[in-house]
Amino acid sequence: MSTTTKNRGETVTPATPAVDTAGVMALLERGRTLATPVLRAAVDRLAPPMDTVAAYHFGWIDAEGNPAEGDGGKAVRPALALLSAEAAGAAPEAGVPGAVAVELVHNFSLLHDDLMDGDEQRRHRDTVWKVHGPAQAILVGDALFALANEILLELGTADAGRATRRLTAATRKLIDGQAQDISYEHRERVTVEECLEMEGNKTGALLACAASIGAVLGGADDHTADTLERYGYHLGLAFQAVDDLLGIWGDPEATGKRTWSDLRQRKKSLPVVAALAAGGPDSERLAQILAADAHKPEEEFADFSEEEFAVRAALIEQSGGRDWTSQEARRQHATAMEALDSVDMPAEIRARFVALADFVVVRER
């Protein structure tokens, strides 16, 4: 059990993989280049004012409607969808409708979750419900979800039907995960298993879909698609473990979130539940503090000083919650690698899946 506080941003130890950063950047860039024009054309189909609200959400325009240089996020999902088509022996372009559909579902869930959670900021900007009101956040979320199905189904092929079915299953899990997330906020104790299940639903399911949807559209059989889903699912859990570390110890400059972001929201994230499960004096002290926090009114809690959150973060770390989560990211990464080994694909494509997974566990935003 460590008693010193690590540096901010130092998320995963030990044995950080040597990431092929240039290769990953090229992959992410390819995903954005191929998917974004199709995504924009899809969003343009929305009736006003939904097209404008969606364009704001994606960062293509600012709140006044002027063109903006959007931070569209890391774009791991589109990159995965295109790679997935290649894993099935198809051209990366075959994965584009899948990449766009997954991005639409992801953003549908962001729009609704930000409203449900009362989150006012995303990617360094005010969230849609803050700028355009709750009704537009609901409505445009609904529209993006419908659009995702439309984009796939209008391909009119049997593979598109299979892809839509998988996307629908992933979306249901996404919604289950959000339901669990909300219900856990009101509970004093959440087990590590419950937290992992929630994160598997909220993050794993859609990354699983991204990692397999291109293959499905490229004509892969169900076994290949299932195995790629497994890779994506565990990649998603690794991704989320890192996100949970960044949510407490991340650098605000890099993440675009406030310091101690997840602690401010009283999130039962992995480092917290692992620390509470660890036992020992620090863990018990943390449990007492968080139990008292849970009953504080929102205003009082929001007025806490940096130092008060730092105390909680230190107890989480001293109870081993930070290390456990780092190791969990590594374990999930390893399970994703195992899944990858049981799909037959060109070595070059496999290397890209590996590089993406390596990148996910060492990123700082």
Add this chain to the structure above:
Amino acid sequence: MSTTTKNRGETVTPATPAVDTAGVMALLERGRTLATPVLRAAVDRLAPPMDTVAAYHFGWIDAEGNPAEGDGGKAVRPALALLSAEAAGAAPEAGVPGAVAVELVHNFSLLHDDLMDGDEQRRHRDTVWKVHGPAQAILVGDALFALANEILLELGTADAGRATRRLTAATRKLIDGQAQDISYEHRERVTVEECLEMEGNKTGALLACAASIGAVLGGADDHTADTLERYGYHLGLAFQAVDDLLGIWGDPEATGKRTWSDLRQRKKSLPVVAALAAGGPDSERLAQILAADAHKPEEEFADFSEEEFAVRAALIEQSGGRDWTSQEARRQHATAMEALDSVDMPAEIRARFVALADFVVVRER
């Protein structure tokens, strides 16, 4: 132009069709009997607490979770979906997944619209967001939408893919209609054409889907499905015209809504926009009053006396808005009948489509 006020509940004149009420009741009952168990099984798939929230919304349990004798609404859509399967020469049962999917989408839109519109009552009960909070209304709405696609796609047939594509198109229109409805509330003037377009999206599109989805699942060709859609679309517009009449002059005992319900919400419904478009002194007086109303704060407006709403209703009627809307219901009914004439189907099935349409324009709730 009539200068006397008609009786409450007397919605459609003249030449009310002689409705085969017993036949229609049997059709609605068959729709409920075949679709409800499948609908309940679908809702049971939702993770807690979403299953409970959905069961409350459907009226199967009360706010405390005790079983309730739900008023599930008229159930026109399930009845149409089963009939539609028969129009394609299939058994009514072939339409059941379509009936359930359409009901799920319809209820997804009710959950979200009630929250966006701030409506506190539906079917004589508090709405979901009032009882379970806004987050649950958003989440369970999302879940029902996803479930609708799941129910169809898990059939795994090409026809199910076609049905899902049509349902998705209808859902997009539903969302467009809600976006128009919201934007019209903030506008001083809405044309009759804009109102009809909005109502076609909000009500016509999903009834169109209900009237064709069973046929699609039963193997009908696109021409048959398109024609049944046209029947359903105009039936939907007739339905909505009657709803707009009931929204102002309906009997609260029958509708479950407050007196002058749509006027209280400052809705730009058909009688209102038709009255404003009519010209003449009553129309101009109405325009002045509604323009002043539009700037009043919500609280002040909600405190209006019955008499103040009655004045507005009388001006709408004296400007011809009530009669025009009654005639519009009849015109849309006639257009629906024309569509029906261009589909080849057994006379007995056709007679049922006719009876349902007749029922829709004479109903009092």
